[in-house]
Amino acid sequence: MAVQDSTKNLMVSFFEDMRKRLGLPTADEVKRYFKKQIQGHEGDFAFTLALRESKKNGITPNEAAENIKKNLAESPFIKEIKIVNGYVNCWFNYNFLVNELIKLVNEDYGKSDFGKKERVMIEHTSVNPNKALHIGHVRNSALGDSLFRLLKFVGYDVTVTNYIDDTGAQVADNIVGTKFLGFPESREGVKLDHYLGDEVYVKVNEMYKSEPSLMAKRSEVLKAIEHGNNEIAEYAKNMVSNVLIAQLQTLYRLKIHYNLINYESHILAYKFWDTAFKQLQGLGAIKFEKEGEKKGCWVFLLDAMKSSGDDKILVRSDGTVVYAGKDIAYAMWKHGLLKSDFRYKVFAKQEDGEKLWTTTLDAADENHPTFNAVKQSVNVIDIRQSYEQNVVSEAIKKLGEGKDLRYIHYGYEVVALSKNTAQKLGIKDIGNKEVFHMSGRKGVYINADDFLDKLHKLLYEETRNKNKTLNDKECHEIAEKLAVSTLRYEMVRTDPKNMIVFDIDRALKMEEKSAAYLNYTYARISSILKKVSTEDLSLKVSLIPELNEHEKNLISEILRFPEVVESAAKTLDLAIIANYVSDFALAFNSFYVKTPVLKAEKEQLPFRLWLVNSCKNVLENATILLGIIPVDRM
RNA sequence: GGGCCCGUAGCUUAACUUGGAUAUAGCAGCAGACUUCUAAUCUGCGGGUUGGGGGUUCAAAUCCCUUCGGGCCCA
Numbered sequence: 001m002a003v004q005d006s007t008k009n010l011m012v013s014f015f016e017d018m019r020k021r022l023g024l025p026t027a028d029e030v031k032r033y034f035k036k037q038i039q040g041h042e043g044d045f046a047f048t049l050a051l052r053e054s055k056k057n058g059i060t061p062n063e064a065a066e067n068i069k070k071n072l073a074e075s076p077f078i079k080e081i082k083i084v085n086g087y088v089n090c091w092f093n094y095n096f097l098v099n100e101l102i103k104l105v106n107e108d109y110g111k112s113d114f115g116k117k118e119r120v121m122i123e124h125t126s127v128n129p130n131k132a133l134h135i136g137h138v139r140n141s142a143l144g145d146s147l148f149r150l151l152k153f154v155g156y157d158v159t160v161t162n163y164i165d166d167t168g169a170q171v172a173d174n175i176v177g178t179k180f181l182g183f184p185e186s187r188e189g190v191k192l193d194h195y196l197g198d199e200v201y202v203k204v205n206e207m208y209k210s211e212p213s214l215m216a217k218r219s220e221v222l223k224a225i226e227h228g229n230n231e232i233a234e235y236a237k238n239m240v241s242n243v244l245i246a247q248l249q250t251l252y253r254l255k256i257h258y259n260l261i262n263y264e265s266h267i268l269a270y271k272f273w274d275t276a277f278k279q280l281q282g283l284g285a286i287k288f289e290k291e292g293e294k295k296g297c298w299v300f301l302l303d304a305m306k307s308s309g310d311d312k313i314l315v316r317s318d319g320t321v322v323y324a325g326k327d328i329a330y331a332m333w334k335h336g337l338l339k340s341d342f343r344y345k346v347f348a349k350q351e352d353g354e355k356l357w358t359t360t361l362d363a364a365d366e367n368h369p370t371f372n373a374v375k376q377s378v379n380v381i382d383i384r385q386s387y388e389q390n391v392v393s394e395a396i397k398k399l400g401e402g403k404d405l406r407y408i409h410y411g412y413e414v415v416a417l418s419k420n421t422a423q424k425l426g427i428k429d430i431g432n433k434e435v436f437h438m439s440g441r442k443g444v445y446i447n448a449d450d451f452l453d454k455l456h457k458l459l460y461e462e463t464r465n466k467n468k469t470l471n472d473k474e475c476h477e478i479a480e481k482l483a484v485s486t487l488r489y490e491m492v493r494t495d496p497k498n499m500i501v502f503d504i505d506r507a508l509k510m511e512e513k514s515a516a517y518l519n520y521t522y523a524r525i526s527s528i529l530k531k532v533s534t535e536d537l538s539l540k541v542s543l544i545p546e547l548n549e550h551e552k553n554l555i556s557e558i559l560r561f562p563e564v565v566e567s568a569a570k571t572l573d574l575a576i577i578a579n580y581v582s583d584f585a586l587a588f589n590s591f592y593v594k595t596p597v598l599k600a601e602k603e604q605l606p607f608r609l610w611l612v613n614s615c616k617n618v619l620e621n622a623t624i625l626l627g628i629i630p631v632d633r634m
Numbered sequence: 635g636g637g638c639c640c641g642u643a644g645c646u647u648a649a650c651u652u653g654g655a656u657a658u659a660g661c662a663g664c665a666g667a668c669u670u671c672u673a674a675u676c677u678g679c680g681g682g683u684u685g686g687g688g689g690u691u692c693a694a695a696u697c698c699c700u701u702c703g704g705g706c707c708c709a
Contacts, residue, residue, distance in 0.1 A: 031651045040656055048654050055692080351664085386638065387707055413705085415641080456702065462674070482674095494647080495637065499705070510674090511661040512646050520674050528671050579648065582659075593667090593676045597662075612671090634674070 008112065009562040010100050014077050021071045022049060022113065030497070042082055043089035044556060047072075050086045061086025065571040068210060097555055098544050098607070105558065105614040110565045110621045114343035115156030121334050122148050124380035125251065125258075126163040129240040130170040131197025133250050134445035135487075136382075136415035137327055142491035142627055143412055144257040146574050149625045151378075159371050161260045166240040170201065170440070172221040176234055177204040179218055191224050193246035196239075198386065202443040214578040223286040228269070248348075248356075250448050254484055257350045257628065258370050261358040267330055267343060273321055275340045276329035282486035285398060285467060286314060300328075300395060312391050324388050328395045335396055335405045336373025342506035344368040376406045378572065383411040383497075410572060412496035417444070435501055447505065458508060458517075465634060470633075482516055488627030493578035502597065513582050518623055519631050521585040525616045526632035528597050529609075539606040543594075550591035555610060557584050563619050573624065581622040587614055 014029040015034075026032055033049040050065035056066065072078055072090065079093040126146020127137045144160070151158050165171075177183040177200040187195045208214050222234035244261070251257075269272070279300075280286045280586040286298050295318030314325045326551055334337040340530035348356045357368055381389060389409035396407040414437065417425070422436035425444055438445040460479035467475060493513065495502055529537070546554070561580070568576040597608045622629050 028652080033654095035654080038655075038658085046655085051693085061692095083647060085655070326696075344696090383639070384706060411639095431651080437705095458673095466674070467674085495640095498647090506645085509661090513660050514674090514675055517660090524675085525670060531671070536655095575648090579659090583648095586659080589675060590677090591670080593673090594670070598671050633672085 004373070008451055009106050009111070009566070010097070010104060011560055013100075014559075017075055018072070021075055021384060022047070022068065022069070027158065035342065036091065040088065041087075041192075041534075042084070043080075044092045044552070045090055047088040047090070050083075051314060051460045054086065062125045068237055075550065080509070092552070094547050094552055094555055096284060097543050097559060098541070101555070101558060102541055102610065105617055108621075109614075109617045109618055110153065110518075110562050112154050112562060112566060114569060116155040117155060117157050118376065119157045119159070119374040120151055121159045121161060121374040121377045122151070122380065123161045123163055123262075123377070124148075125247075125256070126165070126381070128167055128168060128170040128440075129164050129243045129247070130174045130201055131243075131440050132191065132193035133247055133448040134438055134440070135451055136445070136486060138237075138254065138448045139253060139412060139415050139491045139500065140380050141575065142488045143255065143410070144378075145254075146488075146492050146625060146627050147378055147380070147410065147572060148271075149578070149627075150565070150569055150572075150574065152291075153621070153625060154565060156376075157262065159369075159374070160258045161262050162258045163262045163264070164240065164244060165264045166236070167222075167265045169222065169223055171236055171240060172218045172225065174200050174239065175216050175232065176214060177201070179221075179232070179235065180241075181207065188344060191246050191249070193243050193448065194248075195244060195342040195451065197440060198443065198447075201440065225265070226268070228265075229246055233371070234488050245348075251344055252351055253452065254448075254488060255627065257352050257354060258619055259369075260344070261347055261356065262330075262342075263359055264326075266359040266361065267326060267333075270340060270342060272329040272338060272340060274507050275331050275338055276325075277315075277335075280314075280399075283399070285395075300391070308584065320426075323342045324391045327388065327392045331377070331392045331396050331407055332399065334372050334374060335376045335400055337396070337399050341372065344371070344383060356542045375404060375555070376408065378408045378410050380410045380412070383413050385609055386411055410496070413499040414438075415491075415500045415502050415619055417629070418501050418506075421446070421502060421504045435499070439575050451504075451507075452483050452487060454508060455486055456480055459483055459486075468632070475519050478631055478634050481631050482519060483634065485515035485519055485623075485628040486510060488549065489578070491576045492626050507630065515623075515628050516634075517627060518581060518585050518619070519634055523632055523634045524592055525588070525619065529611050529616060530611060530632070531598060536605075537609055539609065541606045541610050543603055545601075545604045548595060550587070550595055551611060553587045554563070554615060556589055557587050558618055560612050561622065565622075571617070577622055577625055581626065582621065584586065584615075584622065586618060588619070595621065 012027070015030050017029050018030045018034070022030060033047050034050075035046045035048060037043050037045050047068060050068055052062050053064040053068075054395065057380045062083060062085070065086050065088050068088050069081045072081055072088070074095045077093055078090050080091040082089045124147075125137065125141045127133055133141070140154050148158050148160050150618050175194050178185050181204065183203070184198045187199075188194055204214075210632055211436060221232055221236075224230050225236045227233065273305060286300050289295055289299055294313060297313045298315035300312040300314050312324065313322060314328070315321055329338060333340070342359040343356050343361070345360045345362065345365045345368075346355050347358035350356050357371070386409065389411070392408055393407045396405055414511045417438060419430060419436070422444070423430060427436060427444060436444065449528040457477050459482045460475055461480075463470070463475045463478045470478075488505070491500070565574055595608070597612055600608045623630055
């Protein structure tokens with residue numbers, strides 16, 4: 001059977017073949033009964049279909065399995081079938097798999113047109129512009145950027161935005177500090193976001209406690225920012241921009257880039273809410289309550305909200321708009337539902353060569369790309385805002401009726417600190433608690449830059465020790481790549497629903513499945529491939545030798561990579577890729593120590609080289625999705 | 635008071651969407667493997683009442699109910 005050219009995914013062909021032979025309606029039905037073989041049982045995979053069929057048809061499981069065996073016998077994918085207690089245990093036909101994979105695996109292996117160029121907007125990071133990023137923010141950014149890489153990889157047209165709340169109290173606090181309390185505006189040799197966040201912000205908040213009159217100053221500053229066109233507003237604009245640039249330095253260090261910066265103040269200035277409000281009124285989507293406890297309020301009528309007791313209030317009886325109101329207007333903009341758009345100009349050129357744009361109140365650069373009006377928006381925002389985000393999501397669903405608009409709240413649990421780490425940060429009131437939440441205001445957090453520096457230092461020493469022939473600069477480059485890889489991998493390998501309890505000592509020991517392990521695997525692969533000529537690499541695999549168990553293992557891992565990517569893209573679940581790549585590296589290292597490549601028998605060499613090169617393609621593509629920077633030596 | 639999430643080995647975790655054989659790995663522990671393509675590695679061993687209880691089922695970590703522990707949101 002020839003694999004269709006339209007798919008680069010051999011697993012798809014496999015499931016389709018199985019579907020036909022098993023007489024099932026869909027490939028998903030096949031997957032339901034498909035089990036990768038666990039250890040201690042014969043075969044590469046098994047079907048559990050017979051266990052169900054037997055009951056339905058009144059025959060024994062083994063009889064049902066015999067029927068299935070007959071149907072599958074002719075499949076080119078399968079070499080052997082054995083029945084045990086109703087399980088249909090199958091062995092892959094590796095010769096066939098390898099022959100097909102040889103046609104499919106290249107630098108782009110795993111890429112697909114799954115997304116069909118559909119436009120998607122991902123918003124992530126969105127850190128208040130008054131402080132440095134801490135490791136909790138990095139979870140957000142690492143998830144967001146990996147989602148960007150993943151969706152782009154499977155053929156979506158993705159725009160990435162970073163939303164800046166430049167009108168909030170946090171910015172005002174810093175201004176109270178530098179403008180009225182005599183804090184210097186910066187400190188020589190200290191990154192601005194560190195200085196303002198670590199010193200000014202924390203100290204000003206301490207001073208509020210002993211001097212409540214200062215709160216009036218803060219209100220004053222907030223009002224001035226909101227009104228605009230005054231000295232304080234200009235000052236704030238400047239400060240926000242400078243802190244943002246400092247934050248972006250950290251993010252660029254993490255290899256994270258954006259297409260657009262959105263400012264909250266611009267949403268206000270462009271009066272998006274007023275436009276949205278009129279549109280909502282016109283559509284009859286909101287209602288003015290004339291009596292009851294919500295008298296005088298404008299409420300949104302959402303089905304999903306009814307179960308939780310009430311319709312969502314959007315405008316309070318005193319005329320003020322709730323937070324979700326602005327969020328809905330902004331989400332309407334994202335999905336092209338708002339009859340209004342920003343003006344844009346270029347903010348900076350990033351190190352990846354791409355322009356970073358920003359919304360602006362000034363004259364526009366008319367050559368800007370289209371940013372909004374997407375079908376799907378992925379909003380990486382921590383799980384504490386689930387309720388509000390649900391409201392927004394429901395609102396977009398309702399307003400975009402029939403347009404298949406998807407506003408996705410990509411919620412993730414926060415990064416908290418372990419007891420030990422909290423103690424190290426000088427928290428006195430430890431009590432019985434095991435988990436401590438980070439707080440910018442209280443100064444309880446681990447800055448991303450600081451942690452990266454610590455990782456870098458440790459990894460540099462290790463690299464220095466192990467690579468006598470490398471110079472210092474090269475060692476530092478490797479250490480930096482490993483540090484970034486380690487931090488980012490830690491943030492995406494866990495299920496986003498689980499809280500990460502960060503322990504600084506444990507993190508620096510890197511005892512768990514780490515990026516260093518994956519990078520080491522990649523370095524081993526590179527080291528083999530560096531030693532062969534391009535002619536050798538392109539040798540035709542005319543003979544596929546008898547494969548050992550390690551090789552078979554790697555083949556089946558290579559086989560499933562596109563499937564893993566696609567299911568990660570479907571579910572936006574990056575941990576699937578992280579688990580896959582961890583299994584993959586394990587399989588490669590087992591292969592590596594047992595199976596010579598460069599010193600293989602002559603007739604085995606072309607196949608082994610192809611295999612190693614294929615592993616490189618898979619490992620490189622998979623790790624890059626996770627934010628790992630592959631190193632060819634370490 | 636109302637709602638959401640988490641609980642699997644000492645630690646970190648997979649499988650839960652769609653129920654299937656002996657529950658997946660890593661770290662730590664123990665015992666081994668470098669004159670060999672990088673030992674930041676590999677091989678083997680020990681370690682589990684899947685928080686507890688009940689139910690559904692031929693079959694439950696997985697589905698349902700209940701309870702305990704931890705975290706969060708709303709009021």
